[in-house]
Amino acid sequence: MMKRKLHIIIILVSIALVLLSVTLLDKKSITKNTLSYITTQENFVAGKPIAIEFKGSFENKPQLYIIHSFGRTLLDGILKKDIIQFNLPKNYYNKTSLVSWFLIENNDEKAKGNFQIIPNDETKTNLESYLGPPSTLVGDGHFTMFVTIPTDNFDNPKFTNTEVAIKHQFLNTIATDNEKTKDFIAWKNIYAPTKSGGVLISASCNEAITKEFDAVIYPSIATDFTIAYKRNHEFADGNQITRLTTSILKDKFGNTVSDGTMVTFIIKNKENVLLKTFGTTIEGIATGQILHPEKENSYIVKAYVNGISKSNSIQINYKSINPTIAYSFSKDNRTISVGPIKSFMNQIVPDGIKVTLRIYHNDTLVETIIEDSNRGKATFYLSPEFYKEKKYSFEIETLGKTIKKAEKNVSNK
Amino acid sequence: MSLINNKNNYRVFLLASFIALNILVLYAITSILAYLNEGADRSTMLHLDKMTINTYLPKVSWESLENPGRAMEKQTLATLEKHYLFSWYIKNNALKTNTSEGIADYFTENPRKILDTIIQQNKANKISIESTTLTHNPKLEFYSEDGQLVVFTDENVIEFQNIYQDKKLVTSVKDTATYKVLMLLEDGFWRIRHCERMAKVADTLQANTNEKTFTVKGNQILKNNKPFVIKGINYYPKNSAWDMYGDLFNLDTIATDFDIISKAKLNTIRIFVPYEDFGKAEVKTEKIEKLKQVLELAKTKKLAVIITLFDFYGDYSVSNWTLTQRHAETVVSSCKNFDNIIAWDIKNEPDLDFESRGIQNVKPWLSEMIEVVKKAAPNHLVTIGYSSIKAGEILKDEVDFVSYHYYEDILLFKDKLAILEKATNKPLVVQEFGMSSNKGFWSWNGNSKEDQAEYHKKMQAIFKEKQLAFVSWTLYDFPKVPNGVAGKWPWIKNKQKQFGFIDVEGRQKPSFSYISY
The missing domain is CATH 2.60.40.380 (Purple acid phosphatase-like, N-terminal)
Incomplete structure (x- = not known):
């Protein structure tokens, strides 16, 4: 019996001690923190009002200093009994940011913390897009880059890994690629086909669709070509004109080169004097003209696209008219x-x-x-x-x- | 007779007033002309690239330029960085003055609208936020093929701000955050399109583990792990006081002086680096070279050195912090390899500026500067020379040893020291003390040379008894003291001239016997 009593006493005493210590601890923590942050939410969706609440006894009306992506401000709270509420202004809660807050009372920082404002996926998606460069050459790994920035209706960049469908069309092929956003953007390099022409590009994200962007694919540089000549007669009369023409200039993929490609005809006569004439291509053909010499001569003609390609060389003989x-x-x-x-x-x-x-x-x-x-x-x-x-x-x-x-x-x- | 005299008087008066009137009219015309000729500089009509120099120079270090898009060009990066920093400068300025000046240049339309509302709100609530960013660690994420769009993450941007409402300080806040930024090139300006504040990332910087010559252990300064008692003197050459690195800079003179100092059994000198003279944020190399020569010379004469930065600096405004930080960084890092530098003294007597410049500006400035200096020269100690022993407790946990100046009564010295010793267990250094032997025309009841000797005798006795570190003021009497130091009143200036142990003629004063213990 005695032993049992002793046991009970010991148990009771220990319970009492535990209770006492708990209450003491509690008291201590209460006396330490006269205020506590009672907003439990850590993530807020952009565009919805945000209220931050603190509980405690406030002698002076505390203020909340906030740092946001775009600005900083000091907020006055609304005091209700022992709870003080701070409402973020609209221009702050509409924009995504990590917001740092500092509770200031009597010029002293009483508490600080952070919360996150995240993009609002329920609002309309907007898609801002940029295409550049607007033109490029065919093939050879040339490309144009299409960059999209999907945002919510408050102009906040969407979450990372938001899917954006990037479509592009060339002749009969239409391709769609799903790209995911990273660092605000979803982007794709559109590689140039081997045929010249126009590539149309567009993108969509949720219900947002971009307008049609077009990239011009220009033919690449000319490959070697041949030249020919035409003249009225073969006499060196100093009056007639000999026309030099090129074959159709093509790039290595068989595309006719862009109009306006400059072709230089270099002519060497019997006296080893160099003469020059120029022509620019139309539909791939460049024409150059030379005046007949005034006396018998023999011309050797070769044409160049400067620094890019050359033609065969041809010989043109002029007979004396023996006047x-x-x-x-x-x-x-x-x-x-x-x-x-x-x-x-x-x-x-x-x-x-x-x-x-x-x-x-x-x-x-x-x-x-x-x-x-x-x-x-x-x-x-x-x-x-x-x-x-x-x-x-x-x-x-x-x-x-x-x-x-x-x-x-x-x-x- | 009196009639004639009267007439003459009138004539003189009339003539004088006529001349005076003419002068006034001429003056008025010139001021009108001057007024009409002033106005905007015509070159402002052109959209010239603006200069960041001397406005905003936070520390920027690009971590990585690798990105899946186009390779970043040096030229573009420089422009981008400049415009990005400008966007911060302009935002900071907008929050301070609540005007939207310059916002349109560095922000695209949508962010501009948000900023405008923020500024309007702060203006309505009379909130003004003085802020600056101190470090930027941008990492390039993306640069588009056409060179018009760029995304980067600016990691761990340190921001400091003083918040005022109704022109009264509410609080000071220092915070670190990461910013992800998307900028577009429009009309030759890189402009902010999106900017999102994010949580800071873990710092990967490692502590520097270089060999230090001077270290602190408990309340002792150690040199190569052996106790080192600073027995020093504040040094300016006799003829170029407060202008040591100017035209009169002469290494021979300084060498002779250093010989005098080391023969007097002193082991340390304290010298000064004037902020403006050294070129502010763009430190002049020729001045640095002179400073290095002095340090090299001190090394050969076996003298340790305490260098006081920011002499003659008095503007602690938050918006100019970055400029002073670049100054300190350049000066300190170019001398970081001198093992005879005991410490960098951040600023001479900054506690005297607390009232006029705002303690909310000065104290965090000091605290940030300590970090900058420690980073620039991890092998050297850092201290701040306060004007009084009482001020020694300020930032006592951030400095390596506490320095204070003592010009008060000798009798109170021991008691005051005891208070400071109780407040901190870091080493203490009397970094300035002394007495002017200025008895003479300007000061009838000043101290004589004998009084001065008596003063130093007593001080040295105390130092010896307690083995205290001291740096006395100063080696020479100075024939000239600039107005910037002691004002223009001759009786004050005259006092400042005669603190030396050696007089203007180069003769040792009686106090010279008590220059050390």
């Missing part, structure tokens, strides 16, 4: 009339043919005079101021033919 040249000297031998110059069909040569007169005295060249033909004629006058009464010999040259005239006495009569 018949009439000429006469005036009485005093001071006026020399050349002409009419007759061409290959005995027709008078076109105007503007170069006629050269070389004047020698004792086998040394005194002067070279060049005149253009007019109605097949050219006239030279040796002025008395310069050409004293002496013996001169002459050479007349035109259209590749030279006539030598023996010494004549130039007088003043």
